[in-house]
Amino acid sequence: MRVLIAEDDRSVAAALVSALSRAGHSSTHVSRGSDILLHHHDVDAVMLDLGLEDMDGLDALHKLRAVSEVPVVVVTARGDERSTVLALRGGADDYLVKPVRLHELLARLDAVVRRYAPATTRDRLTLGRVELDAEAHRITVDGDEVTLTPNEFKLLWCLATKAGRAVSRATILDEVWADAYAATSRSLDVHLGQVRQKVPELTVTTIRGFGYRLEAP
Incomplete structure (x- = not known):
């Protein structure tokens, strides 16, 4: 699986990259919402923090959902109900609050990716x-x-x-x-x-x- 990690905290991003690698997945790290829009074509899922360098993660999610149905798992420190509801209604497939248990995160990531049936290609x-x-x-x-x-x-x-x-x-x-x-x-x-x-x-x-x-x- 190829995962795009959108996270502004480099230490957290490094931990996620390491965990994904150990599980046999590849990943790309970005810290800006605008970079999500450049790289989402190349991945199977997005891990999205709601605190990004250039915009709020909810805004980035809105922009992404305008053009793509790539699976999105929000991984954030925001545990309030409002943020959770806005993210899920805005198109996130799952929502986890930091600190996360890595095995649970990987399981949830696998689950949301499985929901997306391969698109039928027409030539x-x-x-x-x-x-x-x-x-x-x-x-x-x-x-x-x-x-x-x-x-x-x-x-x-x-x-x-x-x-x-x-x-x-x-x-x-x-x-x-x-x-x-x-x-x-x-x-x-x-x-x-x-x-x-x-x-x-x-x-x-x-x-x-x-x-x-x-x-x-």
């Missing part, structure tokens, strides 16, 4: 006259290939796999540029304009203040 999609091949990064319209840049294809694939549903700008930025809150929103606008121009057979509706929806044919 090909057909949307009316348009066909997308994710493995080849290839798109055809009526059998004729359309040239898209890598990011244009990833943007279209992100919308196509959620056809008919609203997709937030944060989700698109996260999936295409691997940072939901990077300063690439202008890049998103430019890339989307190119996709609309190159593949007019598909309709992408702008949802003001939220994001976009690729209309299902």
